[in-house]
Amino acid sequence: MSERLRAARSARGWSQERLVREIQRYARQHLLEVPSAASLHVYVSEWENGRRKLSERYAAILRPLLGLTDDELLGRQEAAGPQAVGGYDDLISRIDSARSVSLTMVKTFMEQTELLRTMDRQMGAAGLVDQMTGHLARMEDALTFAVLPQTRRPVAQALAAASTLGAWQALDAGAVERAWRNYELAKRAAQEAEEPMYLAHAMAEQAYVLCDAGRPDLAVELVRDARRRGAGRMSPRLEAWLYAAEAEVCAKAGLTDDCRRALDMAAAVLPPGAEARDPDMLSIFLNGTHLARWRGNVLASLGDDDAVNSLYAALDTLDATFVRAESGLRCDLAQAHLARGEYDQAQTHLRTARLLASRTGSVRHRRRIEQLTQKL
Template sequence: MTAPVTQTCIRPDRRLGAATVADEMTAHIAQVDQLLKHAMLPTQRAGLAHVLADASALAGWQGVDRGTLPQSWEHFERAKAAAMLADDPSIQAFATGEQAYVLLDLGQAESALQLIEYAHAQNRSKLPGLMHSWLHAAEAEAHAALGHELDSLRCMDLAAAALPADPDDPNLPYLALNLVHLARWRGSCLVQLGDSQVIDSLTDALTGMNGFTRATAGLRCDLAEALIAQGRTDEAKTHLAEAQKLITVAGSARQRRRYVRLSARV
C-alpha cells in the first residue's frame, strides 16, 4: 500500500524538483515509520523497512538539493538503519553513497571519498552491476573534488565497465543510470579537474537528458564552466541562461549556488 508512493514521487522529483513532492514525502515517511513501529511479524517489518529506506534516501537527496544538509544527513541515517532491518544491501549502499554528498557540499571531500569507498566495500559481493556502476561514478566525483585526475578517470572507466547492457533494473527503481548519464558524470568530473576539452561530449549528453531537469541544469553549468575556461563567454552565458530557467523550475539551491558563482565570472 505504501511502496507506490515513493515510486510516484521519483519522476516528479527528477522533472520538477524536490519542492513539488516534499510535503508528500514527509507525510509518507511519517506514515511508514509509524506502521513499522507497530508491525509485529518479521516479514511485515522487513517490507516496511524497505519502503522506509527507499523513501528516506529520496528525502535525503532532496535535502542535499535544497541545501538543508543537517536534515538530509538525518534522512540518510534513517535510510541506512531501515535498509539494515530490511536486509537490502543495495539500498544501504545507495543511501550511504548519497550521504557522502552532504560531506562534499560541506567541503569535506576526503571524508566523502572514505564513505563512498566504505559503502562499496560493504556487501560488495551482494551488489548488482548497476549499483557497482553508480558507486564507481560517485567515487570518481569525490576523487575529482580532491584533484585526483587519474583515480577519477579510473573510477569512471570502472563505472562504464560495470554498467549492465540493460541498465533498467526493476529492483533498483531509484537508480537512473545509462551511458548518457555516465558521459555527463565523466564530463562533470573532468570540468572539476580543469579539463575544458569536454564541451563536445557534454553537448552530446544534453540530447539524452529529457525528463531530468535538475541534472540538465548541472550539465548546463558544466558546459558554461568549460566554455569560460576557453574564453567563450558569450556561449557560456547562453548555457547559464538556460540553466537559470531549469533551476527556477527545479528549485535547486545546490545548482543555484553554482549558477551564481559562474555568473560572476562572465
C-alpha cells in the same frame, strides 16, 4: 522563524518583492484568497523582523514555495522519536494495525515513492515537502509498531528507498540537516531490511552532503566504504553508479588519477544498451547517456578539454523529463566552457540553467550557478 524565512528566501535569490509575487502566484493556482501585494509586502517584512507570527494559513503556502518543513520554517525542534501512546490498549491497537501491513500495502508505499520521484524529476523538490514528510512518517510509523521480521523487512526496504529520495530532495532544497537525518534513517532502514544495495546507495549519496560542506576527503572515504559494504552483492548498474559517484568526489578532493580510474571502472561494469532503470533497485537510473553526462561533469571539474564533447553528447540524448538533470548538465557545460575561456557559450548555458533551477526550486543548483557566474 524570522532568520529562517529570510535565509530561505535569500538562498533562492528572491527579494521580498519576488516572494510576494510567488505567494500571489501560488494563491492563484490553488484558488486561495490573499491580500493585495502591498499588504503581503508588509506581512513578509514583519515575519522577517519577528513582529508578526506566521499563521498556519501562510505556513501552508510558504512550505511548498521554499521547500521547508514546519520545523525548519518555524524553528521548532523535531521530535526525538515516535510519539508516546496513551496506554497498553492504544499500543496493542497500533501493533495489531501494523500486523495487517500486507505486501499490497508495501506495494502502495513504493508506488507513492515512485510518484514522488517522477514529480521531483520533472518539477523539483520544493513543492513536495509536505507530501514527502507525510509519506516518510507513515512508513516509519508502520515500521515502529511492526513486530515480526517478515512484516518489518518489506516496510524497512520501502522506507530505505523513500528516505534516500527524501534526503536528496532536502539537499536540493537547501535543507542540509534534514538531508543528513533522512540519509541516516535510510541507512538504518536498509540494515533492518538486510538490503546491502540500499545501504550502499544511501551511504554514497550521503557523501554529497559532505562534499557540499567542504569535506570531499571524508566523502571519498564514505563512498569507498559503501562499495566495500556492497561488494559481491550489488547489481552491475549500481556498481557502475558507485564508481561514478566515487569519481565525482575524487575530482573534488583533487585525486585526479583515482578519479580517472573510477570513471574507467564505471564504464567497464555498466551494462550495455539504452535501458537506464535498474530492475533490482528502481532509484538507480544509469545508461551510457547518463554516464556520459556524469563523465563530462567530472572532467569539467578537472578542467579537462574533453569534457565539452561528453556533455554535448549527453545533452543531445537527455530525456526531456529529467528537468533538474538538465539544469546540472547546463552548469557542467558552463564550467567546461569557462575552463576553455569561452565566456559567451558559458553565459548562454548558465542562463538556461538558471531558468531550469528556478522552475524546479533547486537551491543547490542555484548556488552552483552563482559560483560559476562570478567567474565570468
